[in-house]
Amino acid sequence: MKLGKLQEVDIRKVWPHEQYDFSKWLSGEENIKELGDILNLSLTDVETEKFVGNYRCDILCKDEITGKIVLIENQLEPTNHDHLGKIITYASGLDAAVVVWIVASARDEHASAIEWLNKHTSDELSFFLLEVHAYKIGDSDPAPYFKIIEQPNDFVKTVKAITQSAELNESQKSRLEFWTQFNEVIDSKGKPFNKRKATTDHWYSVAIGSSEASISIDLVNKEHKIRVGLWITDNKEIFDALFQQKNEIEKSLGIELDWRRLDNKKASVICTYITGLDFRNQGNYLHLMEQIIDVVLKMRNVFPKYM
Numbered sequence: 001m002k003l004g005k006l007q008e009v010d011i012r013k014v015w016p017h018e019q020y021d022f023s024k025w026l027s028g029e030e031n032i033k034e035l036g037d038i039l040n041l042s043l044t045d046v047e048t049e050k051f052v053g054n055y056r057c058d059i060l061c062k063d064e065i066t067g068k069i070v071l072i073e074n075q076l077e078p079t080n081h082d083h084l085g086k087i088i089t090y091a092s093g094l095d096a097a098v099v100v101w102i103v104a105s106a107r108d109e110h111a112s113a114i115e116w117l118n119k120h121t122s123d124e125l126s127f128f129l130l131e132v133h134a135y136k137i138g139d140s141d142p143a144p145y146f147k148i149i150e151q152p153n154d155f156v157k158t159v160k161a162i163t164q165s166a167e168l169n170e171s172q173k174s175r176l177e178f179w180t181q182f183n184e185v186i187d188s189k190g191k192p193f194n195k196r197k198a199t200t201d202h203w204y205s206v207a208i209g210s211s212e213a214s215i216s217i218d219l220v221n222k223e224h225k226i227r228v229g230l231w232i233t234d235n236k237e238i239f240d241a242l243f244q245q246k247n248e249i250e251k252s253l254g255i256e257l258d259w260r261r262l263d264n265k266k267a268s269v270i271c272t273y274i275t276g277l278d279f280r281n282q283g284n285y286l287h288l289m290e291q292i293i294d295v296v297l298k299m300r301n302v303f304p305k306y307m
Contacts, residue, residue, distance in 0.1 A: 004137035042207035052093035071096035079110035172200035174279035229271025
């Protein structure tokens with residue numbers, strides 16, 4: 001087999017102008033989704049050239065699951081103090097919870113600054129520093145590549161935040177451990193969907209491309225089961241429309257579902273259950289997690305077709 005040689009391309013030849021070329025390219029639906037996949041975020045509501053006082057940030061969007069504001073600042077050159085100050089200024093002015101700084105190359109002192117911010121800010125703030133490169137093989141078109149230089153250590157920040165307020169109880173420890181292992185399994189399977197931060201919560205959400213609903217994974221240890229279902233935030237019309245197609249949806253999924261309209265609540269849920277959860281016996285965790293991933297992928301593939 002003949003192999004080609006990977007050659008790096010000057011990114012200024014791919015995107016000559018930072019604003020009109022790179023920011024415009026990155027804000028495209030396919031490209032912003034790819035960036036979101038790298039960051040484990042589901043980026044929606046994309047705006048470009050958002051004003052902050054007398055300045056303009058490059059891209060502003062939201063994480064679909066958490067609703068957090070995401071600020072993206074592009075710099076097709078080596079990092080400098082000026083842009084480090086800008087991302088902090090823009091983040092404060094726009095109340096951003098996630099800051100993504102994309103650069104041509106990261107200097108050590110600025111990588112250390114982002115690492116310091118992640119270590120010493122609250123769990124509500126996350127800072128990413130990425131390098132963007134472009135490569136080609138022979139006469140092929142250049143392909144973009146994002147390299148993460150710094151990112152938040154969610155496990156450490158979560159534990160730190162909780163231990164500062166109170167000691168973890170046994171259930172919190174067990175849930176944090178379960179979700180940490182779950183994220184490792186997602187990684188081992190090539191990230192079939194964006195993973196979320198491991199927390200002590202009993203729930204874990206997966207985006208489906210709609211702000212009206214998401215897939216929720218709920219640990220119900222008292223009943224030794226895991227609930228996986230479509231969680232509709234506040235729209236009974238969507239639930240009713242899906243219920244009218246109940247038989248077809250269940251046939252497509254190959255799963256019999258529990259349809260809960262929850263008339264006394266804003267939310268509705270359409271779910272199934274996986275049995276065998278026991279925080280004191282983790283021998284079947286991998287099997288349970290593989291079942292969860294299988295059901296989530298089926299739901300992500302089927303439900304959007306009917307919504």
